[in-house]
Amino acid sequence: MSLDVVPGVVAVVLVTAVTLAIGTYRQRFSRTTSDFFVASRTVRPGLNASAIGGEYLSGASFLGIAGLLLVFGADMLWYPVGFTAGYLVLLVLVAAPLRRSGAYTLPDFAEARLGSRGVRAACSVLVVAVGWLYLLPQFEGAGLTLAAAVGAPRWVGAVVVGVVVVVGVGSGGMRAITFVQAFQYWLKLTALLVPLAVLIVVWVGEGAPGPVAATDTAQWSLPLAAGGGAGLYATYSLIVATFLGTMGLPHVAVRFYTNPDGGAARRTTLVVLVLLGVFYLLPPAYAFLGRVYGESLAAAGRSDVMVLELPRLVLPGVGGELLTALVTAGAFAAFLSTSSGLAVAVAGVLGQDVTGRLPLLGSRTRLDGVPAFRLGAVIAVTVPLGVSLLVPDLGVARSVGLAFAMAASTFCPLLVLGIWWRGLTAPGAVAGLVAGGLGCGGAIVTTFSPARLSGWAGVLLEQPAAWSVPLAVVVMVGVSLATRDRVPPHAGRFLARLHTPESVRT
Structure with a gap:
């Protein structure tokens, strides 16, 4: 191992060790099924907002956005804006009612609202x-990070993240990873902010040179897509x-079940808006220096x-290697925290609807509660890892865009x-989901296929x-009206519960 990769290796080892240490310590407080699924609904807004920031700011945010801005220009600013x-949409329409539903997972909410096992099954799938679609770029990004920072084979980063997530999620569930993810948000913010400050000082000290290619810079600053009507549609x-x-991402939705009440869910969302707004100021600055x-x-x-490469390019030598190590630590934390949140969300569904229906070896008793959750966590991670x-080479930001x-x-x-x-029906919900x-x-198949369509057909897919x-909304409303x-x-009682503050109900 060459000396220039030692700081990066140390950074990854430290992030992994601290992640496991925090998770292991908090594991002592995870005993019940509610602890594993929703941290017994005791997570306060400040801590929950930091944890949401930790799991939401994935590899696409940490690495992908700056890279897209570097290549494609200002159009890609819509990623952090969106x-x-x-x-904000989640705050206005969903946050508090979703918490008041009393559900553990999205399928729980759907079944409670519509009284249908069919809707539940569709939501579980x-x-x-x-x-899984969102986990794929996390593993790919982890491989890219270790390959760029320490020269490791690309499979190493993916496997390390997978093993750490299975251990952390399986040992303590939601209660344990809440503290891990809160720590990782602040680590990610620090890992981008400190190197950026140093790089800006170096840039100013060199006379603040402008971007290399003037013509590209002019095109880079265009506010809308340069591809005509198709480009505008894509934007x-x-x-x-x-x-x-955002509101439909399973690892985001499950976070609002962990708040004590609907008011706390709304306060959590407000703090999240602040934390994300601060973080997303940084990738455009990296793209400019790039x-x-x-x-x-x-x-x-x-x-x-x-x-990851920018500190070495701007500041060759030991200083650049130390800054690269810090950025590597933040990037690895991004993959660990997002993968942990996704694993909890998927494991919760699998534990209720798949692994919870499996019989124990040598008996007629079925797995339930914590054992079913832990088996679900293993499946939730190993399939997308494989x-x-x-x-x-799926493309980190593109895969995340498909998940959204x-x-x-x-x-x-x-x-x-x-x-x-009130008029939503089970047949309407299933038809809209389908x-x-x-x-x-079609977009997912196109992404995984080596042959892609050109022109408008390719853009639409x-x-x-x-x-x-709009298609899903029209179908969901139309079929519901036809099956009123x-x-x-x-339905009336359930909606009243969703929209009545807990203080009023008490």
Whole structure:
């Protein structure tokens, strides 16, 4: 091992050790099923907001956004805008009612609202699909990070993240990873902020040179996509996916079940908006410095690791290696925290609907509670880990965008209509979920396929949210109106519960 990679190795080892240490310490307080699923609904707004920031700011936020800005320009600013603004929509429409539902998972909410096992089954499949789709770029990004920082084979980072997440989630569930993720948010913020401050000082000391290519810089600053009508459509489709997809992400939704009450859920969302707003000021600054010092990375197709490579390019020597180690620690924390949140969300669904139905060896008793959750955690991590090892180079930010589009096209209509419209029926919900899911399914198949369509057909498939979300809403409302005799008898009482503050009910 060469000396220049030692700081990066030490950084990764320290992040892994601290993650396991915090999780192991908090494991002592995880005893009941409620502890594992929703931390017994005792997480206060400040801690919960930090934990949400930790799990929400994934590898796409830490590495991918700066890389996209470097290559494609100001159009990609819609990613951080959408990722943040999605919480404003969630705050207004969903946060408090979702907590008052008393559910553990999204399928729990759907079944309680509509009284249908069929709707629950459809939601369970979609939670697992969205969770696995979002886990794929976490493993890929971890491999890219270790390969760029310490020269390790790309499979090493993915395997390390997978093992740490299985151990952490399986040992303490939601209660344990809440503290881990809160720590990791502040680590990620520090890991970007401190190197950026040093790099800006160096840049100013060198006379504040501008970006290398003036013509590219002019195009880079265009406010909308340069691809004509198709490019403009892709931009607006991205906005729809990120604005509306946040509320449907399973690892985000499950976080609001951990608050003590609906008011705490709203306060949590407000703090999250502040934390995300502060964080997303940093990737554009890295992208600008990348235009000054790292144009060769974009030309070589290595924009995804620009944030990791930039300190070495700006500040060669020991100082650059130490800054790279700090950025590497933050990037690895991003993959660990997001993967942990997704694993908890998927494990909760699998533990209730799949592994919880398996018989114990040599008996007729079924797995339930904590054992079913732990087995679900193993499955939740190993399946996408295996896929990421078999199918590398998916593209971190692109895969995350597809997960947002899928969530926006399925769970967003279900949650908004389920919370605000009494007329939603089980057949309508299933039909809308299927329509939205199939609409995004074409984009997923296209992404994994070596052959892609060109022209408008390719754009519509690769960025489906602008048409798949309206399609899901229209189908869900239309079928519900056609089956209005199937409105659950308890719908009025359930909606009253969702919209009545706990203090009033008490």
